[in-house]
Structure formats: C-alpha cells, structure tokens
Amino acid sequence: xxxxFASYLLYHWSTRWQLGITIDKCxxxxxxxxxxxxxxxxxxxxxxxxxxxxxxxxxxxITVDSHLKFDKHIAKIVHTAHQRTALILRCFESRDKxxxxxxxxxxxxxxxEYATPTWSPHFSYLIFRIGxxxxxxxxxxxxxxxxxxxxxxxxxxxxxLEKRRLILxxxxxxxxxxxxVTCAIELKKNNNRTSARSHDAKLILPLCHTxxxxxxxxxxxxxxxxxxxxxxxxxxxxxxxxxxxxxVGLNLSKYLLIK
Numbered sequence: 001x002x003x004x005f006a007s008y009l010l011y012h013w014s015t016r017w018q019l020g021i022t023i024d025k026c027x028x029x030x031x032x033x034x035x036x037x038x039x040x041x042x043x044x045x046x047x048x049x050x051x052x053x054x055x056x057x058x059x060x061x062i063t064v065d066s067h068l069k070f071d072k073h074i075a076k077i078v079h080t081a082h083q084r085t086a087l088i089l090r091c092f093e094s095r096d097k098x099x100x101x102x103x104x105x106x107x108x109x110x111x112x113e114y115a116t117p118t119w120s121p122h123f124s125y126l127i128f129r130i131g132x133x134x135x136x137x138x139x140x141x142x143x144x145x146x147x148x149x150x151x152x153x154x155x156x157x158x159x160x161l162e163k164r165r166l167i168l169x170x171x172x173x174x175x176x177x178x179x180x181v182t183c184a185i186e187l188k189k190n191n192n193r194t195s196a197r198s199h200d201a202k203l204i205l206p207l208c209h210t211x212x213x214x215x216x217x218x219x220x221x222x223x224x225x226x227x228x229x230x231x232x233x234x235x236x237x238x239x240x241x242x243x244x245x246x247x248v249g250l251n252l253s254k255y256l257l258i259k
Contacts, residue, residue: 011047027054030066062115068212070119074126077111081133084108097141101156104137116165117172122215131161162256173221174241185218199230
C-alpha cells in the first residue's frame with residue numbers, strides 16, 4: 001500500500017506541475033548485496049503501469065547496477081575516451097605537445113571526471129584502466145615516448161587522473177560542509193577536538209560492514225579531510241580553498257592505490 005501511495009503522489013505531483021513522466025523510459029533497479037540470496041522484488045507502478053525490473057540503468061549519465069558497482073560505466077567512458085584521443089591525434093595537424101595536451105584536457109578529461117565522487121573506483125585494475133587513457137595519450141606526444149609516465153607528467157605539468165579524482169573528492173566535501181551544494185550524503189562532524197592544531201570540521205568515520213559502504217564517498221573522504229590543515233578547511237570561498245590546497249602541497253600519495 002505504501003508503494004502504491006508513493007507512486008500515486010509522484011504521478012499527481014508531476015501532473016499538477018506539468019512535468020510529465022515518460023513512463024516508457026522508467027525502470028526499477030533493486031539495490032542489493034551480491035552475496036545475499038535474491039529475494040522477490042516488489043513491483044512498482046506509475047499511473048497503473050508496471051515498471052520493468054532491470055539489473056542496471058543510466059541515471060544522469062552514470063550507469064548504475066543493482067550491486068552499486070561501476071565497472072560497466074567505467075568501461076563505457078574509457079572506450080569513448082580512447083576514441084576521442086585517437087581523433088585528437090588524427091585531426092590536429094600540429095604536433096605541439098602543449099597544444100595536444102590542452103585538447104586532451106578539454107575534450108577527454110571531463111568525460112573521465114564527470115561525477116567522480118559518485119563512482120570513483122577503489123579496485124586497482126579499474127584505476128589503472130582509467131589512468132591508461134592519459135598514459136597512452138602522453139606517450140604518443142612528440143619527444144615523450146621514451147620517458148616514463150612520471151617524467152611525462154612533470155614536463156606537461158599534469159597530475160595523474162587518480163590524484164585529480166582525490167582532489168575532486170576533497171573539493172566536493174568542502175562544498176557539502178559549507179552549503180555550496182545540497183546532497184543526501186550525510187557528513188557527521190566530530191565536535192571532540194583532540195589537538196590544538198586540529199580543525200573544528202573533523203568528520204566521524206561511519207560504521208561500514210561492506211566494501212560498497214567502506215569506499216562510498218562519505219567513508220573514503222573522512223581520513224583525507226581530517227588530515228587537512230585548519231587554514232585550508234576554514235577557507236571562505238571555493239577558489240580560496242583550491243588555491244590553499246595547492247599551496248599546502250599536501251602529500252596525497254598515501255591515499256593513492258597506484259603510486
């Protein structure tokens with residue numbers, strides 16, 4: 001009854017505000033632990049039409065499956081990113097490495113960094129698969145083929161994609177705690193200050209019983225956020241926060257799985 005009532009309210013709310021729901025595009029995904037035995041799922045309806053139950057769905061450009069694993073989403077964006085890098089190298093007549101890297105940052109990197117706080121991977125093979133897009137691209141730039149990946153990034157003044165995702169996580173945490181964005185993610189502050197040097201915005205690590213919860217945004221960001229200096233955390237604007245984070249030269253290597 002509660003499910004029917006919720007779908008009734010949703011449909012009539014959309015009708016009242018003239019925000020029509022395309023029922024043919026609606027699906028139901030049951031989020032469950034892969035290790036637990038499958039249980040019969042409830043059926044959901046909108047305007048008396050039953051929604052099909054699927055194992056994965058695309059939500060705002062992110063492929064979400066029933067176990068909250070993003071392997072298929074990562075495989076999709078990595079495939080598209082490799083296609084774009086090939087087009088850049090084929091279509092640009094100039095072989096200037098700075099120009100080509102600027103094109104990579106404009107047309108490829110945003111694809112690999114869209115909504116990363118939601119799906120940022122913790123498995124090494126997925127991290128390597130995403131990073132291999134930039135790794136293979138920089139190796140094809142003029143004069144860089146014989147250099148190591150680390151040396152190529154130094155010459156191009158670029159960071160690994162894994163480190164960039166970590167910085168995006170930290171920035172998003174700052175936005176959440178300061179009310180610049182609204183989200184259902186709950187970040188609990190720890191009011192017990194343990195040191196005079198610590199800041200007032202330390203977070204409490206949530207209790208986690210599964211890997212999905214352990215590597216979810218509010219769990220994986222806690223230790224990193226708590227290690228930030230007080231002057232960085234207390235920045236008044238996003239730009240100031242990002243500048244201070246860069247100037248501090250925070251050692252993020254201990255939080256990276258692939259060094």
